[in-house]
Amino acid sequence: MQETRPARRYKGPPPISARLAAATREVLKKQGFADLHIIRHWPDIVGSSLAAVSAPEKLTFPRGRAPQEDRKRARPEGATLLVRIDGPAALEFQHLEPQIIERINTYYGYGAVQRLKLVQGPLPRPKPPRNKTFRALSQEEEQVLNEELKAVQNHALKDALKKLGSRVMGTVRRRP
Template identity: 30%
Template structure:
C-alpha cells in the first residue's frame, strides 16, 4: 500500500500584540541600518568621543579611530583602523599592543585583535567650552545625584539642575 502524498499547510505568523507603549525604533526596524553600518565600518560613538580617555591625550592628538572591522558573523577579534598624523605612525605601531589592550578594556571584552594604521590628517576635535558659572544646586538635588557613577553625566545633570534653578526666579509668578 502506498501512502497518499502528505499535504502541509503553513500557519500564518501571528502578529505581536499591540500596545500603547512607546518602543525604540531599533526594535521596529532592526535591520535597516545594519548593512550601511557594516559597509562603512561604523565605530561606536563612545570610542570616538572618548578616544583621549582611552589612549591618553598625547596619542589622541596624533591619532583618530576610523573604523573597527570584525570577521563575518563575529563581534570579537576585529581590526581597529587608525588614522595617524605624519611621523607618529612608527611610534603608534610600537605601542599597538597597549592601544589594543586599552580599547579592549574600554569595551569589556576582546573586541580588537589587530591594529591597522593609515597615514592621514587627524582632524582636531573642537574643544567644548567650559560650563558657565552657575549657582550651586540645592542639597536635595545633590542627594539625588550621588548614585550616578559616570562623572561626565553627573556634571551635565548638575549643570542642567543649576541652570533650571537660576532660571526659575526670572520666570515670574502668576498668582
C-alpha cells in the first residue's frame, strides 16, 4: 500500500505582487477598477502607439450597477471608461473609439465598456532611465585596484573584478 505525503508548504515570503494588489485594492476600487488588469494590459488592449499617448483613469458604472466584485452573479455591463489623452492624439482616439471599445470588450469577453469619455491633458511622464557616468581612474586608484586583485589566479574572474572595481571606484555621484 502506497502512502501519500502531505503537500509541502512554501515557507518563504509572499510574492510582492500579492502585497501590491492588497495595498492598491482600495484606491483602485474608488476609481472603479476591480483590479490592476486594465491598467497593466492597456498596451495589449489598444496597441503600443495609442497606449503611449493615453492612460485609463476611471471606470464608472451606471447607477444601480456595481463592479463585479460586489455583484457575484451578474457581470457589470455598460460602464464608461475615462481615458486621459495627451495632446492632439485625442482626435485620433475619438475617431477610433468604436474599435477601441470593441477591443476592450473582446479582451474581456463581454460588453464591459459601453462608451469612452476622453479627457485631454498631460500624462504623467515616465522617469528617464538613469545613465550612470563613470570617470577614469587615477594612477593611484588603478594601482590600488591591481594590488587588491594580485592574488586572483583566474584571468576571467580577475578581468570581471577589475571592471567591477573600476566602475565602483569611478562612479560620479550626483548632488541632491
